[in-house]
Amino acid sequence: xxxxxxxxxxxxxxxxxxxxxxxxxxxxxxxxxxxxxxxxxxxxxxxxxxxxxxxxxxxxxxxxxxxxxxxxxxxxxxxxxxxxxxxxxxxxxxxxxxxxxxxxxxxxxxxxxxxxxxxxxxxxxxxxxxxxxxxxxxxxxxxxxxxxxxxxxxxxxxxxxxxxxxxxxxxxxxxxxxxxxxxxxxxxxxxxxxxxxxxxxxxxxxxxxxxxxxxxxxxxxxxxxxxxxxxxxxxxxxxxxxxxxxxxxxxxxxxxxxxxxxxxxxxxxxxxxxxxxxxxxxxxxxxxxxxxxxxxxxxxxxxxxxxxxxxxxxxxxxxxxxxxxxxxxxxxxxxxxxxxxxxxxxxxxxxxxxxxxxxxxxxxxxxxxxxxxxxxxxxxxxxxxxxxxxxxxxxxxxxxxxxxxxxxxxxxxxxxxxxxxxxxxxxxxxxxxxxxxxxxxxxxxxxxxxxxxxxxxxxxxxxxxxxxxxxxxxxxxxxxxxxxxxxxxxxxxxxxxxxxxxxxxxxxxxxxxxxxxxxxxxxxxxxxxxxxxxxxxxxxxx
Amino acid sequence: xxxxxxxxxxxxxxxxxxxxxxxxxxxxxxxxxxxxxxxxxxxxxxxxxxxxxxxxxxxxxxxxxxxxxxxxxxxxxxxxxxxxxxxxxxxxxxxxxxxxx
Numbered sequence: 001x002x003x004x005x006x007x008x009x010x011x012x013x014x015x016x017x018x019x020x021x022x023x024x025x026x027x028x029x030x031x032x033x034x035x036x037x038x039x040x041x042x043x044x045x046x047x048x049x050x051x052x053x054x055x056x057x058x059x060x061x062x063x064x065x066x067x068x069x070x071x072x073x074x075x076x077x078x079x080x081x082x083x084x085x086x087x088x089x090x091x092x093x094x095x096x097x098x099x100x101x102x103x104x105x106x107x108x109x110x111x112x113x114x115x116x117x118x119x120x121x122x123x124x125x126x127x128x129x130x131x132x133x134x135x136x137x138x139x140x141x142x143x144x145x146x147x148x149x150x151x152x153x154x155x156x157x158x159x160x161x162x163x164x165x166x167x168x169x170x171x172x173x174x175x176x177x178x179x180x181x182x183x184x185x186x187x188x189x190x191x192x193x194x195x196x197x198x199x200x201x202x203x204x205x206x207x208x209x210x211x212x213x214x215x216x217x218x219x220x221x222x223x224x225x226x227x228x229x230x231x232x233x234x235x236x237x238x239x240x241x242x243x244x245x246x247x248x249x250x251x252x253x254x255x256x257x258x259x260x261x262x263x264x265x266x267x268x269x270x271x272x273x274x275x276x277x278x279x280x281x282x283x284x285x286x287x288x289x290x291x292x293x294x295x296x297x298x299x300x301x302x303x304x305x306x307x308x309x310x311x312x313x314x315x316x317x318x319x320x321x322x323x324x325x326x327x328x329x330x331x332x333x334x335x336x337x338x339x340x341x342x343x344x345x346x347x348x349x350x351x352x353x354x355x356x357x358x359x360x361x362x363x364x365x366x367x368x369x370x371x372x373x374x375x376x377x378x379x380x381x382x383x384x385x386x387x388x389x390x391x392x393x394x395x396x397x398x399x400x401x402x403x404x405x406x407x408x409x410x411x412x413x414x415x416x417x418x419x420x421x422x423x424x425x426x427x428x429x430x431x432x433x434x435x436x437x438x439x440x441x442x443x444x445x446x447x448x449x450x451x452x453x454x455x456x457x458x459x460x461x462x463x464x465x466x467x468x469x470x471x472x473x474x475x476x477x478x479x480x481x482x483x484x485x486x487x488x489x490x491x492x493x494x495x496x497x498x499x500x501x502x503x504x505x506x507x508x509x510x511x512x513x514x515x516x517x518x519x520x521x522x523x524x525x526x527x528x529x530x531x532x533x534x535x536x537x538x539x540x541x542x
Numbered sequence: 543x544x545x546x547x548x549x550x551x552x553x554x555x556x557x558x559x560x561x562x563x564x565x566x567x568x569x570x571x572x573x574x575x576x577x578x579x580x581x582x583x584x585x586x587x588x589x590x591x592x593x594x595x596x597x598x599x600x601x602x603x604x605x606x607x608x609x610x611x612x613x614x615x616x617x618x619x620x621x622x623x624x625x626x627x628x629x630x631x632x633x634x635x636x637x638x639x640x641x642x643x
Contacts, residue, residue, distance in 0.1 A: 010565075149595055151612040156591035165563065 018046055022074035025081055036084035038172060039075060040136075042159060043090040043117060046071065050117070054096075054110050061106075061113055068117050072124035079131040083409055086175055087125060088136040088168070089118045094147035094160070129392065129410025132338065134175060139167035170333065178336040180407055181396045184235070184314060186266070186288050187227065188279055190297035191241040191248055195260070196220050197322065200251045201243055211257030216322045223325040224259035231264055234344025235335050236351055238286065239268035240278040240295070266351030275302050276309035286351065287460030289399055289496050294334065341390050343437035350461060353433035371466050372530040374431040378440075378470045381536040383417045383424035390438045391426050394459065398441075399496040401463055401503065403456040403489060421446040423478060424455070427471055429462045436462050442471045444478065444487070451479035451487045451521075456500070466528040468503055473533075476525035484521055491515040544605040544638050550574070550631045552604045556596035557627070560589060574628030590624070597634065607638040 013021040013029045018041055021027050043050050047067045053059040079085045092098065092111050103111040125131045140147045143163035152158035177183070192199045197209025197216055211221045231237060237260065241248055248270045252262055267285050269278035275297070283293055290312035297303050298318055307315040319328055337344070357374060381387055392410040399405065408416065417424040427440030439459035444451045453475060458467060479487045491501055493515060501515070509517035519525070527533060544552075554572050561569040570576050570585050570593070577583040578590060585593065594611040601609050611634075617623055623633035 151595050151598075152591060155594075155612050156588050158588070158591065162559075162563065162592065162596075 016045075019071070019074060022071075022078050030081070034082050036086065036176060037078060037082045038086045038088075039078070040088040040168070041071075041090070042093070043114060044093060047117075050110070050113060053113055058108070059113075061116060064113055064117060065120055068120050069124070072121060075125065075131060076128050079128045079411070083130060083412060084176070084179055085128075085131040086134055086172065087121070087131065088134050089121065090114055091136045091140050094140050094143075094164075095150070095153070129389070130412070132175065132179070134168075134171055136168070138171065139164045142167040174333040174336055177334075179338055179396065181399065182291075182334075183336055183397075184294045184332075184334040185292040186236050186238055186283065186286060187230070187294045187296060188238045188240050188282060189227075190299065190302065191239060191243060191251075191270075193298040193322075194296060194318075194325075195224060196251070196255070196258075201247050205247075205251035205255050208251060208255065210255055217257075219323045219325060221257055221259060223322075223329065226326045226329050228259050228264065230335055231348050232345055233335070233337060234341075234347045236266040236286065236347055237264055238282050239265055239270060240275050240282060240297075241268075241270050242272050242275070243270050245270040263352055264348060266348060267355070274305070276306050279306055279310060279313065287400070287463055291399070291496065294332065296329075339389065339393065341393060341437075343390065343439075346435075346437070350434065350436055354461065356433055357431070367464075367466075368529055371528075374433070374465065375532075376465060376467075376530065377430045377532040377534060378467055379428040379430070379534040379536055380470075380474050381426050381428070383413070383426060385414075387426045387438055388414055391424070391441055394438065394441050394457065395455065398457040398459060399494070400460050400499045401456075401458040401468070402494075402497050403453060403500055404492045405494050405497060406455055417443070422454075425471075425474055427458075427467060427474075429465075429467055440467055440471055442475055444475055446479075446482055446484060449483070449485050451475065451482065451484040453487060453489045456489065460499075463499065466531050468507070469528040470531050470533055472507065472509075472519075473525050473527050476519055476521065479519075479521050486521055487519040489517045491517075544607060544635075546631065546635050548605060549601070549635050549638065552600040553597050553627065553631055553634065555604065556593060556600040559596050559600075560585075560593050563592070564589060570627070574626060574631065576627045578626060578630065579622075579624045597630070601634060601638065605638065609634055609637045 011029050011032055011034070013027075018039075021029060022039070024030075044054050045051070047064060049059050049064045049067055053064065075085060075087055092103075092114060098111065103109040106112045122133050125133050140160075143161055146161040146163040148159070149161040152161065189195055192201075197220055198207065200208050209217045209220065211217045227237060239248075245268075249262060252258055252260070267282050269282050271278070279293065279295060283290060290310050293310075293313045295303070295306045295313050295315045296318060297306070298320075303315045303318065306313055314332075314334060316328065316332055319325065343350075383391055388410055392408065392413050395413060396407050413424070416422055422443065422445050424441065424443040426438050427442070428438050429436040429440070436459070439462045441455055441457050442453065443455035445454050446452075456471065456475075458471065476487055489504055489509060491497070491504060493501065504517045505511070507517070509519050512518050557570050557572055564585075568584055568586065568589065570578075570589075578585065578593070591612070598609055598611055601607050611617070611623070618633070621629045621632075623630045
């Protein structure tokens with residue numbers, strides 16, 4: 001099945017023509033502009049050798065893996081023609097129970113062969129930055145005994161029950177959304193009866209239900225553990241709770257079975273005011289958009305209030321049964337990611353450092369004083385194979401400070417950067433509180449003596465610290481070296497990139513229409529004060 | 543014992559479930575005159591198979607009656623239950639031995 005660009009309008013490839021369709025770039029199904037392709041196959045149909053093994057013939061595993069290799073080559077070739085390719089793993093046919101021992105026996109068993117085939121598939125597909133494997137076993141597991149319906153098979157050769165297709169469709173939508181920057185980044189949590197059982201203000205932290213030899217207490221601990229796992233993948237946590245702040249923070253710091261501590265939260269609003277207002281303030285403080293937020297609260301009235309006031313915030317129905325908290329969180333399907341970078345792993349620490357910076361900002365006399373106090377260093381590198389994965393991740397996740405919101409896979413970005421006249425830089429930000437990592441990206445295209453800025457984006461975590469001006473200075477300096485006459489920023493407005501427009505309006509660039517801003521290259525550009533700019537020539541030469 | 547209205551509701555529920563899986567231009571109208579086969583039918587044979595399985599499941603789940611549209615006795619002709627949703631409802635009513643209301 002092919003998913004046509006943006007609209008999710010499916011075009012179905014011809015029945016039973018998997019390899020032919022993958023290999024034939026001129027096949028009819030590829031003629032429509034295709035944003036992504038989903039390759040869902042059954043190993044027993046696709047591979048003659050595996051089919052024979054399933055039929056009881058002795059088959060050498062190497063001959064099966066050779067067939068898998070050929071298939072992988074074809075899929076990777078498809079990845080050169082289609083921006084995003086999703087591929088299902090292979091599953092044991094749900095209608096064939098098989099034998100528990102023999103099936104899993106290496107050398108003779110079909111299930112054992114599938115293990116090796118899937119391992120090779122995963123390894124080979126990871127060679128491409130725009131081809132992703134989806135775990136089809138999840139769909140079979142979710143469908144349970146509805147995974148196969150003999151009537152559908154014998155009447156229409158439909159190999160799975162509709163529950164499998166529903167589960168697969170959900171994963172496809174989630175994966176496509178994730179890979180196009182739609183994953184959620186911030187979980188805002190209530191405290192009482194959400195992170196622990198009971199009302200801490202009434203019973204004291206010593207008596208809230210958390211851990212111990214108690215199923216509900218264990219369930220709260222497990223829920224916190226799952227939240228902690230998400231923080232290690234770059235998801236950040238916040239608190240919005242109606243409580244006395246000292247009482248609530250005391251519980252977080254003092255309770256011996258708390259998994260999440262104060263440093264695990266990027267920010268909080270613990271007071272008695274409206275939760276919707278608190279969600280707005282906390283989201284703004286963290287420089288995120290509401291489309292990035294999930295709000296979790298045991299109280300349906302509070303959920304309704306936030307859902308109505310902030311329709312872009314995801315407010316999941318939350319179970320009354322505390323034992324279901326962890327599984328409900330894991331089932332939300334909105335925190336997936338194509339990978340985990342060092343920046344992701346350190347994100348919560350970075351927000352902690354940000355709190356310290358904000359404290360400093362409140363005492364500084366001016367923005368420049370504050371930037372000076374930070375000891376800011378911006379390292380500029382040309383795009384190279386080392387920074388490409390993080391650069392592509394940033395390109396596909398950044399929404400607010402983003403000139404064009406252009407989305408590209410790693411492979412597309414790299415190919416684009418190698419085109420004569422094009423240039424891409426990454427910007428790494430450090431200060432005395434720690435490193436924010438690779439948080440900025442700029443790209444230009446030289447056409448007819450004009451430097452057109454195609455990408456200008458900056459993580460919200462480092463906005464407002466003169467990094468924007470550093471990026472502008474880098475672009476202008478390059479344009480001067482290339483003898484361009486002017487630098488043109490043309491903003492493509494989206495629902496989320498108003499911060500970029502506001503920055504352009506105050507940047508010193510000359511407005512030439514509502515969304516176009518230019519810099520006359522004859523005019524000198526000054527590097528921002530108090531920012532140490534390090535140009536990494538070694539990286540530039542890679 | 544299920545009456546015709548209950549059978550019709552169970553079948554319409556199966557139609558809605560099927561429509562969730564289909565693009566808009568292939569969805570089946572929730573109408574007794576909607577054709578299931580022939581020149582006027584908008585659903586394809588694959589969808590028809592899914593609908594028949596869905597009807598079996600809904601009738602079992604909602605009405606507690608087991609009917610077999612696939613793999614059991616051959617379907618009758620004149621009228622065929624596969625002509626329209628209305629003829630399908632009539633046939634299922636007959637299978638569950640219900641009284642028309």
